[in-house]
Amino acid sequence: MKYVWKWIIYGAALVCMLPVVLIVTGVFIGNTELQNILGAVVQEGSSYATWHFVPLYPTCRNLLEVLLDTPEFFVLFWNSVKVVGCILAGQFVMAVPAAWYLARRHSRMSKCVMLIYMFCMLLPFQVTMLSQYIVLKQMALIHTHGALILPLVFSTFPVFITYNSFEQIPQSVIDAASMDGADRFKIYWYIAIPIARKGIYAAGILGFFEYWNMVEPVAVFINDKKLWMLSVYLPDVTSGEIGKTFAYSLFSILPAIYVLYAGRNILADGIMIKGMEN
């Protein structure tokens, strides 16, 4: 029975992995072959699409085209890097101190603010979209990267994640530092952040996944194509460039896969709410 469950889980994992497998194999299939097997889906047809897990005529053309002959891809890539980098840096400046303050305040007011934060976190983008648009337009940030960065710098999600990490820090550690002459900033910088770093990393990693793949804010707030991010761009599939689409998708998910791989342990530890050792 144990083995049955094991294989069921492996099977389910494999099914979940199928889109990635399709992307990886699709990169090495030529456009003509892709047209033949996906033509029914890409164009209007009555037949069914098929798939070759092993390409009939493997080619690296799609990879090379995206890497060497598609400057559009790199414009979007660097836009994504810029926006995500700025958001995460902004959150480190704004959200982490906020979480520290709220975690150590222990007042009714701070708990109330935390409750409001949690409520805001539950609001989907569609609900806040209009108010955000009006505010951003008044600030002349619409159709600029500022429209994407500014609202997310003040996102409640990293505050919520790092709040728990800061809350785990024993009061005795802070008191000891205070008795040793450390002021508030030193306690925050040299004591709180190192202790809660896994929580901060976890917030950063989760934030990276969310912002790297965000679609709605880009589609709503950015009109100028040259300011788009990778997440909203797909090459023209119908014009015989399906292979390029697969290569583009592969390069789009590579950073996310690596971040997940590199931060897998931190992510597990950081999200976990556990008791701190003194």
Added chain:
Amino acid sequence: MRKKTRRNDITRVVICFFVILGLCTWISRFTKSVLTPVVESGCPVSMMLPHTISGTGLLSYRKVTPVYLYAGILVDEVFVTVGQNVQKGDALVQYNLARLEEEKQDKEFELEQLKSTRSMTGRSLEREKTGAEIVRVENAVKQLNDLIEQKGIFYADMDGMIQVQNQKEGDYSLDAAAFMVGTEGQGYIVSMDIPEEQRSYVQEGDVATVATEKAQDSFVIDSLFYDSEKHVYTIQIVVEGADYYAGERVQVEMEHDSRKYDTCLPLAALHSGGAGNSYVLIEKEKNTILGTELIAEKVNVKIEDSNMEYAAITSTALRTEDRVIISSDKNVEEGDIVREKQ
């Protein structure tokens, strides 16, 4: 220690990733820069199209004298052709000698009859009429005698150039002038044929440049008429000067401005769309991921008029502020991204 090594590995991978993508960014930009056609463009202009017609014309005398033959006799040979200079005494045609003899006998018989008729006629009016007829026939007999003495050859009685030849070999000699001989005294006429399609570019009163090896002058086009035999239009220009001589071939060049057209483009901007259709490619700004790029867009046009450099066109879709692609360093098709030459 192990954690530190792992952190270094992550940092190294991230740096390598960014370096590789940075390099690829540069290469892809360079590739695009090399592969994008660099074009020269211009807006349509309003202008008159100058049409230049050039060709070779023949100089002939302006003053012409008709040459009449004895009519109704078979002509065996014509010794001259149009454009040929003749001098007094040069042979022009050869009559059929036997026919001349027959004609002479007929005329002599007619003369005998006329004379006997006159002797029998009493009324003075009829006598006068018959007398005049006798004189006419006597002249004819004299003419025929002269021709028979000259063995049937008719000679030119003046210097000049054969400018018109109506008499043909094997035909009977004409009542009308057999030849028109041009002579000196009133200058020259340049005659030049122009094809029917160029007719609209020339009109009487236009100025033409006439050039010989020695001289070049401008003269006004005197006449323009249709030659129904050759199916061409012929222009005639009166020229005067000491540097011209009859029979000489001269270079004639005429320039005529068309009416003013609103939309004119260099011929290089026009493309053939097959089946007699033409189109131009205009630059259209498009907001793309790489910023504002220029896309080649096809606009169908109709050619109204053209010369060697420009064409006047009409199109409902072409605006005066549109920039039309005139030349490119690579082949440009509709939808291609292009760059303006700096």
